[in-house]
Structure formats: C-alpha cells, structure tokens
Amino acid sequence: MSVANRARERSLARPASKQRLRLWLRLLRSSRAIEACLRERLRAKFTITLPQFDVLATLARNAEGMTMTELSRRLMVSNGNVTGIIDRLASEKLVLRQAPASDRRSFIVRLTPRGMSQFSAIAKAHESWIDELLTEIGADEAEKIIERLDGLVRRARNEEARP
C-alpha cells in the first residue's frame, strides 16, 4: 500500500468505522426482525421452529444425506447443537439417522418421505412470506447486496478459522 493511500485511509478512518458499526447493528437488527416474524408464523401455522426448518431445507437440497458435522458447518451452528435439533426432528419422524458402512464413527442424516412432503409445504409458505417482507427490494438490488454480504462472510470465516 502506498504512503498516499495510507494517509487517505487514516483521514477517513473515523467516519468509515462509525458507518461500519452502524451497518453491523442494522444487519443484526434486521435479521432479528425477520427471524422473529418467521418464527412466529412457523410456530402458528406449522408447529415447527426456525432452526428445525433450516435443517429440513438444508437436507432437502442434499438428497443423499449429510453427516452431523457437515450440517453444523453449513448452518453455522455448533456441533453439539445439531444433535438436539436432529433428535427432535427424528422423534417427529421427519428425518432419520443411517449408519454408513464405510465409517462407523458418523451418521448420515436424511429426510424421510414424510419429512420431504412436510418440507415442501412449509417451503412454499416460507418463500411467499420472504417475498412479502422483502418486497421493497428488487432483484437487481438484492444481487448487489448479496455480493457485498458474501465478501463479508468470507472475511468473518477466515478470521474465525485463524485464532
């Protein structure tokens, strides 16, 4: 980095850092607001929690099943946490654990037929709720924000992996 760039960055450091802090607070608040709204509707209409729905959605995209660790990484949730969620979904017969022949340390978690049909019913409502909540945001605009957020996630993940 050049001396000029360094100086320019230092002179801008104050306002930019404040703006970034504000952005982070909005990010947190908006995801909380949407989460609260979805959680309430999911509970009222389908008797399911948001994390449980998240798991169903993730499994639905992976018909061949996933291990517990893969699930926990995908959902950005701790390993021990997934156990409890899968336990509850399994007791509802929405998912099942299979022991793969190759590696007896792990389990493959899959949707049951009941889980699939349950998921597709919920997913339909879910998509329309999101469409309604984000209706002010157009497709092109969504794309721009998505790109920014992707860069952000990449950075946060790297920081996390290197403590």
Added chain:
Amino acid sequence: MSVANRARERSLARPASKQRLRLWLRLLRSSRAIEACLRERLRAKFTITLPQFDVLATLARNAEGMTMTELSRRLMVSNGNVTGIIDRLASEKLVLRQAPASDRRSFIVRLTPRGMSQFSAIAKAHESWIDELLTEIGADEAEKIIERLDGLVRRARNEEARP
C-alpha cells in the same frame, strides 16, 4: 398501483422472489458469521457474552437509565429474557436496578461506574473488530445498505405487530 405495474410485477415474480430468498439466507448467514466471530473474541478477551455486551452498549447511550421493557424493545429481545441478562450483569456489579418513586411496577437499570469503565474498554476493541470485518465496505456503500435494511425492518415490525 397501476395495471401495467401489476402485470410487470407478476411477470417478474419468479426471479425476484428467488433473489429475495437468496438475500434473506445471506443476511442470516452473514449476521451469524459476524456474531460467531465477535462472540469468540469477547469470550476470550473479556469474559462477557455478546447479548450482555449489547445491553451494556445500550445502557451506555442512555446515562439516565432505562426500564426493562425499554431495553427489551430496543434490543428486539423478549421481555422475560432481559430479566436473566440483567440478573447476570447485576451479579457482576456492572449494572444496578433502581426503583423509581413514580412507578413501583418498573425498575430503572443503570450502568455502575465499574460497568462504564468495563464497557468503554470493550467497546474500543469491538469497534476495531467490526472495522476489520467490514473493511471491504466503504462509508457511502454502508449508508446505502443501511437505508435498505431500515425499510426492511420497518416492514417486518409491522407484520409482527399485527397478527
């Protein structure tokens, strides 16, 4: 809304709704990623949780103190939840509950001097962490995203308040 606009929206409904769904998933993932990163650092360097820090930060901006209900609304967190967080912070002598003469139902929660100094130490580190995580996003760009998110929160809040 005009007939033409309605038709245009219907014809675009599919891709826009998919984009909005993607945006929501990114939103959730990025706030989770940042949260995980911050939580880890806060625990390691200051022995405090993220929600506890959130409470300290909110109280720091309101020197005159806040009631439990005001706190729960500001933080978008349930009423019963705030009780537990304040209990823990109070047991660490970082905050205290004052009974106002005017209304014996409520408590005014304030930072103690110890809470203030603790907070300012943590806040400094926090701001620099955020600045580092969001470094790719400029001040003007942050402002644009903030505006979009604000509209989004407004809508989600309205939906929530009218069940």
Added chain:
DNA sequence: CCTAAATATTTTATGTTTGTAATATTCGGT
C-alpha cells in the same frame, strides 16, 4: 503385523440466551 498415539465424529454435560405463557403487582381511567 501390531500396538499406541494422534485424529475424527458424535454425544453428553453445563451454562447462557431465547421465546411463550402464566402470574403477581401496579397504574390509570371510569
């Protein structure tokens, strides 16, 4: 080849955060 250490996967244990529901107390208006 065989055993021990290192590694990987999951569960269990403990504590915090979260929401919902139920409860007690207090305030304000009628």
Added chain:
DNA sequence: ACCGAATATTACAAACATAAAATATTTAGG
C-alpha cells in the same frame, strides 16, 4: 372501588456455545 392495561418476574422448552467424554479410524513406530 373496579377493570383493563402495563410492568416485571417466573416457569418451561428449545436453541445455542463450549468443553469433556465416548467411540471409531488412521497413522506411526517397533
């Protein structure tokens, strides 16, 4: 004085993180 609304707490269940333990696999050394 009474009734509905507001305020805070408590109880309970789910979600979450971390750490430790249990089990299975892989690898390294003899």
